[in-house]
Amino acid sequence: MPPEPREFPETHWSQLLELQNTAHPRHAEQFDRILRQYWKPAYLYLRAIRPMNPEDAEDLTQQFFEMLLSRRAFDRLSPERGSFRGFLKTALRRFVVSADRKETARSPRGGARLFRFEEAEALWKDACGREASPDDAFDREWARGLITEGMKRLREEFAARGKSVYYDLFHEFCLDPAVEVSYDELSKRHGLSVDDVRNYLRVVRQRGREILQELLRDYLFPGESLEDELRFILSR
Numbered sequence: 001m002p003p004e005p006r007e008f009p010e011t012h013w014s015q016l017l018e019l020q021n022t023a024h025p026r027h028a029e030q031f032d033r034i035l036r037q038y039w040k041p042a043y044l045y046l047r048a049i050r051p052m053n054p055e056d057a058e059d060l061t062q063q064f065f066e067m068l069l070s071r072r073a074f075d076r077l078s079p080e081r082g083s084f085r086g087f088l089k090t091a092l093r094r095f096v097v098s099a100d101r102k103e104t105a106r107s108p109r110g111g112a113r114l115f116r117f118e119e120a121e122a123l124w125k126d127a128c129g130r131e132a133s134p135d136d137a138f139d140r141e142w143a144r145g146l147i148t149e150g151m152k153r154l155r156e157e158f159a160a161r162g163k164s165v166y167y168d169l170f171h172e173f174c175l176d177p178a179v180e181v182s183y184d185e186l187s188k189r190h191g192l193s194v195d196d197v198r199n200y201l202r203v204v205r206q207r208g209r210e211i212l213q214e215l216l217r218d219y220l221f222p223g224e225s226l227e228d229e230l231r232f233i234l235s236r
Contacts, residue, residue, distance in 0.1 A: 016084060019074040035065060037145065038088060044137040045092050064095050089138055143233035150212045151175070154204065157211075165190055169197060170204040 018024045019031060043061045046052070052060075067073065068091065077087055132140065158167040169186055172179070187194045209230070216229050 048137040
């Protein structure tokens with residue numbers, strides 16, 4: 001009989017669990033991937049959890065990831081315990097409590113900066129960011145990063161197939177908030193029929209949804225609904 005399907009994405013979780021073994025040959029690679037994906041959500045979480053200036057948030061963000069690396073925090077990581085996003089938010093909350101108590105979680109002023117904090121601070125200065133709860137601030141940036149990655153893959157995929165015009169139409173019609181454009185305007189701009197514009201947009205929307213679903217499967221844990229998670233990130 002064929003093996004029963006696993007309840008969580010084996011490839012993704014097997015990669016995450018490599019973080020538990022510092023001697024694993026891909027440990028540094030996996031930790032670097034986590035840094036790139038989650039440092040902005042972590043920064044915004046810390047900015048929202050209590051009043052602090054940007055410099056303190058920068059220090060705490062760097063100290064948080066240094067703590068994860070040095071204290072074997074990933075030993076408690078398990079798909080049965082919940083999502084990786086939830087794991088990081090819990091770790092952040094505990095880290096802040098510990099930092100407040102010990103008042104030692106601060107890197108020297110003027111030290112090297114691992115991340116481009118000005119990018120995250122620009123996001124925080126958005127009014128919605130300032131009013132968000134820590135969890136909402138983290139989730140909003142996590143969702144934004146996921147959608148950005150999905151759109152990058154979508155653009156590259158259609159370009160590789162020699163169909164960049166499909167993505168161009170999608171970007172102009174769906175992703176550019178500064179300009180409202182009709183099917184008729186797009187058809188004239190690109191030398192296509194209105195039916196072609198409608199069909200191309202349908203194809204790109206469908207493929208974009210599929211790509212987001214593929215990305216989201218990496219973040220689901222047992223019992224989570226793919227469609228619920230898709231609605232969640234699109235609502236951020």
